[in-house]
Each structure stands twice: as C-alpha cells, then as structure tokens.
Amino acid sequence: MTKFDQAKAYVEEPEIFFDDGRETELLQYIYNRSDIDAIRGSPRKVLAAIDEYGRTKNYLMNVGEDKGKIVTDLIEEVKPETMVECGGYVGYSCILFGDAVKRSGGQRYYSLERHPVFGAVIMSLVDLAGLSDVVKVIIGTSDASIKRLHSSGDLKHIDLMFLDHYKPAYTTDLKLCEELRLITPGSVLAADNVIKPGNPPYLEYVRSSVEQKRTAIQTNGPRGVDPRFKDRTSKQYKVELDLSSSKGNPDLVYDSKLVHSFEPTGVPVRPQKACTRQKCLKTTSRFNMPADRQGWLAYSLKNASLIALSLITLPQDTFFLALSLIANVLIRDEATKRRRLIRGTSTPYFEPKTILVTGVGMSKGLSLARQFYAAGHNVIGADFEPCGALNPGRVSKSIRKFYSLTAPSAEHGSNRYIQSLLDIITHENVHLWVSCSGVASAVEDGAAKETIERLTTCRAVQFDISTTQTLHEKHSFIEHTASLGLNVPETHTVTSQDTALDILQGAQGTKQFILKSLTLDDAARGNMTLLPRPSWSETEEHLLALRISAQTPWILQQYIRGPEYCTHALVVRGSVRAFVACPSSDLLMHYEALPRESPLAQGMLEFTRTFAERQGEAFTGHLSFDFLVREEDVREMEGRGGAAGSGVELWPIECNPRAHTAVVLFRENPNMIAEYLDVLDGPKDAFTRLQQEKAIKANGSSFTNGGMENPIIWPEEPQKYYWSGHDLVASVLLPLVSFLTSFATGKGVSLSALLSDCSVCLQHLLFWKDGTFEVWDPWPWWWLYHVYWPLRFAYFLLTGRRWSRLNISTGKVFEC
Numbered sequence: 001m002t003k004f005d006q007a008k009a010y011v012e013e014p015e016i017f018f019d020d021g022r023e024t025e026l027l028q029y030i031y032n033r034s035d036i037d038a039i040r041g042s043p044r045k046v047l048a049a050i051d052e053y054g055r056t057k058n059y060l061m062n063v064g065e066d067k068g069k070i071v072t073d074l075i076e077e078v079k080p081e082t083m084v085e086c087g088g089y090v091g092y093s094c095i096l097f098g099d100a101v102k103r104s105g106g107q108r109y110y111s112l113e114r115h116p117v118f119g120a121v122i123m124s125l126v127d128l129a130g131l132s133d134v135v136k137v138i139i140g141t142s143d144a145s146i147k148r149l150h151s152s153g154d155l156k157h158i159d160l161m162f163l164d165h166y167k168p169a170y171t172t173d174l175k176l177c178e179e180l181r182l183i184t185p186g187s188v189l190a191a192d193n194v195i196k197p198g199n200p201p202y203l204e205y206v207r208s209s210v211e212q213k214r215t216a217i218q219t220n221g222p223r224g225v226d227p228r229f230k231d232r233t234s235k236q237y238k239v240e241l242d243l244s245s246s247k248g249n250p251d252l253v254y255d256s257k258l259v260h261s262f263e264p265t266g267v268p269v270r271p272q273k274a275c276t277r278q279k280c281l282k283t284t285s286r287f288n289m290p291a292d293r294q295g296w297l298a299y300s301l302k303n304a305s306l307i308a309l310s311l312i313t314l315p316q317d318t319f320f321l322a323l324s325l326i327a328n329v330l331i332r333d334e335a336t337k338r339r340r341l342i343r344g345t346s347t348p349y350f351e352p353k354t355i356l357v358t359g360v361g362m363s364k365g366l367s368l369a370r371q372f373y374a375a376g377h378n379v380i381g382a383d384f385e386p387c388g389a390l391n392p393g394r395v396s397k398s399i400r401k402f403y404s405l406t407a408p409s410a411e412h413g414s415n416r417y418i419q420s421l422l423d424i425i426t427h428e429n430v431h432l433w434v435s436c437s438g439v440a441s442a443v444e445d446g447a448a449k450e451t452i453e454r455l456t457t458c459r460a461v462q463f464d465i466s467t468t469q470t471l472h473e474k475h476s477f478i479e480h481t482a483s484l485g486l487n488v489p490e491t492h493t494v495t496s497q498d499t500a501l502d503i504l505q506g507a508q509g510t511k512q513f514i515l516k517s518l519t520l521d522d523a524a525r526g527n528m529t530l531l532p533r534p535s536w537s538e539t540e541e542h543l544l545a546l547r548i549s550a551q552t553p554w555i556l557q558q559y560i561r562g563p564e565y566c567t568h569a570l571v572v573r574g575s576v577r578a579f580v581a582c583p584s585s586d587l588l589m590h591y592e593a594l595p596r597e598s599p600l601a602q603g604m605l606e607f608t609r610t611f612a613e614r615q616g617e618a619f620t621g622h623l624s625f626d627f628l629v630r631e632e633d634v635r636e637m638e639g640r641g642g643a644a645g646s647g648v649e650l651w652p653i654e655c656n657p658r659a660h661t662a663v664v665l666f667r668e669n670p671n672m673i674a675e676y677l678d679v680l681d682g683p684k685d686a687f688t689r690l691q692q693e694k695a696i697k698a699n700g701s702s703f704t705n706g707g708m709e710n711p712i713i714w715p716e717e718p719q720k721y722y723w724s725g726h727d728l729v730a731s732v733l734l735p736l737v738s739f740l741t742s743f744a745t746g747k748g749v750s751l752s753a754l755l756s757d758c759s760v761c762l763q764h765l766l767f768w769k770d771g772t773f774e775v776w777d778p779w780p781w782w783w784l785y786h787v788y789w790p791l792r793f794a795y796f797l798l799t800g801r802r803w804s805r806l807n808i809s810t811g812k813v814f815e816c
C-alpha cells in the first residue's frame with residue numbers, strides 16, 4: 001500500500017460526526033463558491049469541492065479518495081451495467097462511482113439513502129455534477145427500496161453492489177438480493193468496514209459454505225439484527241431499523257478478498273476498517289455440485305410428476321364432471337330446490353342479502369359460499385391468486401362474481417388489500433362480509449373489519465384487529481386465556497438460551513417442554529424435540545443450534561402427551577352460535593365430527609362459550625382452538641364408556657381467530673346461515689327460522705345465549721370428509737414409489753403396508769365425502785386439480801423455488 005498524502009486529510013472525526021446540519025452546510029458551501037459555474041457538469045470538481053469542505057470545515061463520513069480508488073478500479077474491471085450502493089450520505093461515492101460506471105459504458109447507478117435530507121443533498125450534487133442521466137437516488141431504507149425497484153421491474157440484476165450503510169443490514173440486504181435473484185453468479189460486492197468488530201456477521205456469511213448456510217436456514221438461523229450489533233451500529237443512526245428477514249440463496253458461493261486502505265482523515269490502516277470485495281462465483285444448485293444437481297433434479301421431478309398426475313387423472317375427472325353436469329339437468333338437487341323455494345316464495349321474512357365471502361378458493365370459504373347460495377342469497381367471492389394461479393372459487397355456481405385480491409405483503413403493507421375489499425363492498429352493495437381468509441391475511445382482516453364497519457353499512461364476521469392479534473400470536477393467546485381464568489399449559493417466551501435453560505432446570509423432573517418458533521418458519525414448525533434432553537450438554541447443544549435471541553424469540557411450552565383436537569365456532573356478539581369439534585389429523589386433511597353428546601365435545605364447547613362470553617358484546621367472528629388432552633384422561637373417559645364424568649381437563653395450545661376447514665362439516669346444515677345473518681340485526685330468513693324452531697324442540701343441548709333461548713348449531717348427521725387429491729398422493733402414489741424403490745435400496749414400505757394404505761384410500765373414496773366436490777357445483781373440484789394446482793407446480797418448476805408441504809384444502813404451499 002502506498003503512503004497517505006497528509007495534505008489531503010479530512011479534519012479529525014469528532015464525537016458527533018453527522019446529521020448535525022453539516023450536510024446542508026456543505027450544500028451552501030459549494031453553491032456559494034465563486035467558481036460554482038466552473039464546477040457545474042464536472043464530477044471531478046464536485047468531488048474536489050466536497051473534499052475541500054471535509055479538509056477545511058467539517059469531517060464527512062465519505063468513502064474518500066483512497067478507498068474510493070479500490071471501487072473505481074473494480075468498476076473498470078467489472079464494467080457493470082447496473083450498480084447499486086447502499087448508503088449515499090452526501091453523494092461522494094455516488095458521484096465518484098456513478099461517473100466511473102458511466103465512463104465504463106454502464107447504464108444505471110442506484111444510490112439508496114434512508115435519510116431524506118441526505119438524499120436531497122445527493123440529488124442536488126449529482127445534478128450539479130451532470131450525472132442525473134445515469135444516477136438515480138432512491139430515498140428510503142435500502143431493503144424497502146430494493147424490493148420496490150425489483151417489483152416495479154426497474155432493477156432486474158445487480159452487477160456490482162457497494163455496501164456502506166447500516167452495518168446490520170449488510171447481510172440482510174445481501175440475502176434479500178440473493179432471494180430476489182438480483183445477485184447471481186458473476187455479481188461483485190464491495191463492502192466497507194467489515195473486519196472485527198466491523199461486520200463479523202457479514203464476513204461469516206460470505207465465507208460460509210453452502211452446507212453451513214443451509215443448516216442455518218434449517219435451524220431457523222439468525223434473522224434481523226445480529227445480537228453482536230446490539231450496542232453499537234444499530235444505535236449509530238439513532239433508530240433501530242426493521243430489517244428484511246430473507247433467507248437468501250444458500251447455494252451461492254463467494255470468493256472473498258480483503259483490501260486495506262486509508263480513511264479520508266488519513267488515519268493509518270486500521271485493520272478493522274478494511275474493505276472487502278466478494279465475487280459471487282457460482283450457484284451450486286444449478287451448475288456445480290452433483291449432490292445439489294440431484295436435489296434440483298428431485299424437486300423438478302416432484303413438480304413434473306404432480307403435473308403428470310393431473311394429466312393422467314384428467315379423463316376420469318372430466319367424466320365425473322360431465323356426469324354431474326348431466327345429473328344437474330335431469331335431477332334437481334336439494335340446494336337448488338331450497339334456493340328456488342326460498343326466492344320464489346313471497347314472505348315478509350326473507351330478503352336476499354349480498355354476501356361477500358373471502359377465501360372462496362379454500363374448501364372452507366367455498367363451503368360457506370355454497371350455503372349462502374342455497375339459502376337464497378347473492379354471493380360475491382374473493383380470494384388471492386398467488387403467481388397467477390386461477391382460483392377454483394372463480395368457477396363455483398354459488399358465486400355471482402369473483403374478485404382477485406392483492407395479498408398484504410411486507411412490501412406494500414395492507415392498504416391495497418383493505419382498499420380492494422372496500423371497493424368490492426361499495427361497488428357490490430355488500431351487506432355482510434364473511435371473512436374466511438387464511439393465515440396470510442389474519443391480522444390484516446382485523447384492520448379491514450374496523451375500516452369497513454367505520455366507512456360502510458356492511459357488517460363483518462371478523463374480530464377486530466387487537467383481538468385478532470392477541471389470539472393469533474401463540475404467546476399472547478396463552479397469556480390472555482390464563483387471564484380469563486381458563487386452564488393453559490405452562491408457557492414462556494424465551495429470548496435467550498440462558499433463560500430457556502433456567503426454566504428447564506427449575507422444572508426438572510416435573511414437566512417436559514417443547515420449543516415453538518414465534519416466527520412463521522415452516523422448516524422449524526415440526527420440531528417436537530422434548531426438553532430437557534437426557535443430558536444437559538445435549539440440551540445446551542439443542543438450544544444453541546436454535547440461536548434464540550430477542551430477534552428470533554421462541555416459546556417454551558409444557559408438553560402434554562395425548563391426542564389433539566380442533567374446533568370451529570361461529571360467535572356472534574359473544575355468544576357461540578355454531579360449534580363442532582373433531583380429532584386433529586395429519587395436515588388436517590381428514591375430518592370427522594365428535595358426537596355432540598361426547599364429554600370431550602361438550603367440554604370444548606363449554607370452554608369456547610366461556611371464552612367468547614368473557615370477550616363481550618363486540619366479539620363476532622370465527623373462532624377455533626387446538627386442544628390437547630392427556631392420554632390418561634382419554635383412557636379414563638373411555639373406561640367410563642365415554643359417559644360424562646367429572647369433566648375432562650383440556651389444554652388449549654393455539655387459537656385461530658378465523659374460520660377452520662372443519663366448517664365443511666356443516667355442509668348439510670342450512671340453519672347456520674340464519675346465525676350469520678343475525679350479525680346484521682335484521683329479520684331472519686323464514687325458512688331457516690322454522691328449521692331452527694324445529695331444532696329447538698328436537699335438540700336437548702340448547703343453551704341460553706344472552707338471555708335468549710338459542711340452540712347451538714351442530715353439524716347434522718355429519719359426513720366424514722377427505723380430499724381425493726391428497727389421498728391419491730399420500731395413500732397411493734407415495735407408498736407405491738416407496739414400495740418400488742425398496743427393490744433397489746432395500747428400504748421402503750412393504751407390500752402389506754402399501755395395500756393397507758390403498759384400502760384406506762378406497763374406503764374414503766367409497767364412504768367419505770370429498771371436501772370440495774359437490775354434485776350441483778362440480779367445477780371448483782375439477783378446477784382445483786386440473787387448473788389451480790398444475791399452474792402452481794408449473795410455477796415452482798420454472799422458477800426453481802422449493803416447497804416442502806402443501807395443503808390441498810387451503811391451496812397453501814409451505815416454501816423451503
């Protein structure tokens with residue numbers, strides 16, 4: 001390294017060294033210079049003027065001439081078409097590098113700057129330097145700006161990226177760019193100030209192997225601000241920024257070089273302030289390693305075989321579709337008869353309402369839409385269509401008009417989503433919004449309810465935002481339930497390994513616990529490791545791998561050994577109007593209602609009623625719980641022949657403040673719709689009122705709700721439900737593949753296991769009901785398997801994105 005020319009040194013870095021007015025003073029300084037006209041249009045002269053201010057007036061945290069040379073050399077070498085810098089400050093690096101990019105034939109230099117005043121200073125100086133044609137200054141946090149530029153299509157690839165902003169964001173922004181495929185093999189990174197204690201997490205990341213990065217993702221490795229920044233850089237900018245939590249692309253490999261240089265103050269080389277440059281060499285999943293190639297091939301095969309399965313089953317499914325359509329012409333089904341009867345009979349009690357059902361692509365939303373249709377109402381359907389996969393709700397006979405919704409996202413927030421709901425409601429004169437959406441809009445639906453009820457006369461079957469938020473989060477739900485005086489398993493939110501160890505040591509020998517991630521990481525969800533482990537060192541090792549921190553908190557919950565049950569309830573003004581309980585099944589793809597008189601079902605209803613009543617009058621929405629029951633309690637109950645005894649101890653572990661797929665069990669119950677309409681305070685449907693009166697007489701288990709005799713609606717003679725596509729894959733295709741490969745590998749299912757799986761599938765086919773199929777409305781079922789899912793698999797096949805599980809009934813894909 002050559003010697004530093006002291007004549008070029010900036011004044012010394014003071015205690016407070018930015019955001020104290022010096023940035024706008026710099027502008028005054030430059031524009032008040034007598035030689036301002038000679039400076040115009042010359043990047044070199046603008047830089048000289050900035051340097052002169054730094055040498056004679058105030059220190060500026062610019063990259064400076066020496067470190068700047070490293071990057072301009074790199075620009076000459078790489079010749080980037082598009083370069084991005086994170087952290088522009090007053091525009092020094094932006095003018096220096098923007099000019100170099102322009103000279104080397106590049107098209108665009110993006111300078112991302114969080115501070116609006118600094119951003120304005122950069123724009124002014126870039127304009128003065130005559131670089132506005134190449135340089136674009138984007139004001140906002142770097143991650144939000146990157147996402148915006150990417151989604152608008154302005155930024156498609158980054159050839160060279162200069163990181164010189166909020167230190168914790170170096171890694172998170174890099175991961176974001178990897179995930180958005182802006183950084184690919186060939187991209188080059190230059191990062192300022194990275195050696196210990198500069199930016200160890202960044203260095204660790206770019207130097208990690210593919211395996212290390214994959215393991216970190218699997219074990220839900222650190223996201224957000226690395227704890228090592230806690231007391232330093234995160235406070236430097238006087239704000240703690242929310243950072244992107246992208247997983248990155250673990251398959252990318254970097255070649256990393258350290259380059260030492262000088263600060264603009266001339267301070268001799270401080271190793272901790274060195275720059276690094278990284279070249280993204282390759283992506284292992286596509287081009288290099290055979291093992292990864294196999295992985296990629298396996299994923300492609302998985303998607304391709306599911307598309308093939310859809311094609312193979314197309315003729316027979318189309319045959320069933322055609323049969324159903326012919327049957328509809330020849331025989332009038334119950335639902336259509338009921339609708340005609342209701343709409344054709346002039347009665348003072350019946351007035352068709354316009355009902356908006358969101359989530360109609362899911363079996364639960366579709367099932368409710370069909371019930372409202374059969375009860376004579378006009379149904380508007382709406383749902384998301386991820387990656388353009390056309391929604392099965394579009395083709396349901398029950399839906400008068402379908403709307404595609406904009407999903408809430410970190411990028412756009414929830415405003416567009418809420419606005420689209422409002423637009424539908426006002427345009428269609430909707431009376432009642434039945435929110436049936438999934439977890440992707442759980443909390444946003446609470447916000448939408450408040451806005452809709454404030455601005456329109458439409459009422460919503462949806463809890464408000466704070467209730468939704470409290471019930472949606474596992475830890476706040478448990479705290480809230482305990483505060484209502486109801487039974488809960490011991491639960492702690494833990495933000496460090498030590499806290500978790502203390503709790504485990506305190507409970508030693510009396511209880512076991514499991515850890516649940518508080519972030520929605522699908523990879524970590526299924527981990528049911530019981531804690532403490534047989535030895536403390538194993539326990540410590542397990543906790544260490546999870547990297548528990550304030551940014552990645554976990555909940556430590558008492559483990560209850562025994563079967564799990566789920567419930568679905570409709571609650572109107574704090575009173576339970578419809579209720580069903582069923583055993584939980586794997587991936588919740590099989591539903592069978594518990595008999596209403598069973599002590600378990602009655603216990604869960606009692607719990608739900610007490611919970612709902614204690615929320616008060618404003619509590620209207622769908623409410624579902626997951627309960628655990630101890631094995632010994634179930635055995636004791638069975639010993640009593642299922643008869644009600646002293647009550648069953650129920651352990652609620654989760655609450656979903658939204659409709660549950662178990663709502664399909666009400667498919668044969670027209671009574672339930674009247675309970676929904678009660679939300680409107682209007683006259684009830686005469687037909688269903690009559691049904692209800694009959695039910696009051698017939699039903700021994702009516703409850704008093706709010707002083708009124710009101711029966712709770714249970715599924716009438718409920719069928720058992722399954723999803724044919726799921727069974728075909730899970731009970732036939734996968735066991736068959738496993739059986740066939742067992743000849744080659746020696747591992748896999750036996751012939752008897754294969755036959756037993758197939759016979760279960762056959763039983764379902766013959767005696768159970770498909771969750772989507774309805775003879776009078778067969779299109780959504782056909783569409784689900786032959787349009788919606790093939791489109792989704794094609795998307796995964798073409799983009800190379802990976803998924804680990806999917807839920808046929810909700811259309812949800814768990815990406816990994």
Ligand SMILES: C[S@@+](CC[C@H](N)C(=O)[O-])C[C@H]1O[C@@H](n2cnc3c(N)ncnc32)[C@H](O)[C@@H]1O
Binds near residue numbers: 087090
């Ligand atoms: C060291 S200065 C950049 C100096 C500049 N690269 C130069 O050499 O002329 C860091 C800048 O990053 C900005 N910054 C901090 N966090 C940011 C973020 N998350 N997104 C964008 N800019 C950020 C700060 O406001 C500050 O202006």
